Amino acid sequence: MKLIVAVDKKWGIGKNNGLLFDLKLDMKHFVEHTRGKVVVMGANTLKSLPNGMPLKNRTNIVLNPDGDIFDAIDKGYVLTTSLDELLEQIYAVEDNEVYVIGGAMMYHTLLPYCDTAYITKVDSDGEATVFFDDLDSLDNWSCVDEGEAIEDNGHTIRFCTYTNASPVEFKSTIDKKKGLTFEDCIDKFNARKK
Numbered sequence: 001m002k003l004i005v006a007v008d009k010k011w012g013i014g015k016n017n018g019l020l021f022d023l024k025l026d027m028k029h030f031v032e033h034t035r036g037k038v039v040v041m042g043a044n045t046l047k048s049l050p051n052g053m054p055l056k057n058r059t060n061i062v063l064n065p066d067g068d069i070f071d072a073i074d075k076g077y078v079l080t081t082s083l084d085e086l087l088e089q090i091y092a093v094e095d096n097e098v099y100v101i102g103g104a105m106m107y108h109t110l111l112p113y114c115d116t117a118y119i120t121k122v123d124s125d126g127e128a129t130v131f132f133d134d135l136d137s138l139d140n141w142s143c144v145d146e147g148e149a150i151e152d153n154g155h156t157i158r159f160c161t162y163t164n165a166s167p168v169e170f171k172s173t174i175d176k177k178k179g180l181t182f183e184d185c186i187d188k189f190n191a192r193k194k
């Protein structure tokens, strides 16, 4: 599983349940990575999207303990109401097809399970109120590619890639907790749709 995020110079990612910057090139980069893939997000991030709608051309999985299944069916996203349930859904998909796309709580919760993080570093202070973990301070994460500085709507940005030397095997986490098989997950998913 991978994650993709834009951070400011303090690893800030958002304020007032919105993004810090309006970055055209970064948005293009985000779409290129996630088009046709599975994206995983928290309830606040879904709320922050235009009209609270999931992203087009992607399978959207949302974690919301207070979620409404009718809203999910109406808008066309997969609702999960606990971390276990979310991990089961991810388990049913190819690892490299899944991108965690925010927000702060969701990134923090799923960071140990990710093997790769695509970090857009914005060389500005967006006066954020919510933050991403500082990957430079974590032993198991290292920056393997630091892109060249480019201008994006008045900000200097770099597309960077970090990798995790010891991602948690979430499949074995599920197996240990519940003994679920892939078929169990599919059955559970289909049962929820009925």
Ligand SMILES: NC(=O)c1ccc[n+]([C@@H]2O[C@H](COP(=O)([O-])OP(=O)(O)OC[C@H]3O[C@@H](n4cnc5c(N)ncnc54)[C@H](OP(=O)(O)O)[C@@H]3O)[C@@H](O)[C@H]2O)c1
Binding pocket: 004, 005, 006, 007, 012, 013, 014, 015, 016, 017, 018, 019, 020, 041, 042, 043, 044, 045, 046, 048, 063, 064, 065, 066, 081, 082, 083, 101, 102, 103, 104, 105, 106, 107, 109, 130
């Ligand atoms: N810069 C970027 O690239 C980027 C990308 C996406 C989002 N953002 C920003 O991030 C901000 C939103 O982040 P956020 O942290 O407020 O919200 P969030 O992560 O989008 O959603 C939080 C939701 O996820 C649930 N959740 C998270 N971890 C959980 C766990 N372990 N078990 C059960 N439920 C869990 C929370 O449950 P509870 O209700 O029980 O707490 C809550 O409903 C916004 O400002 C948004 O614009 C920035």
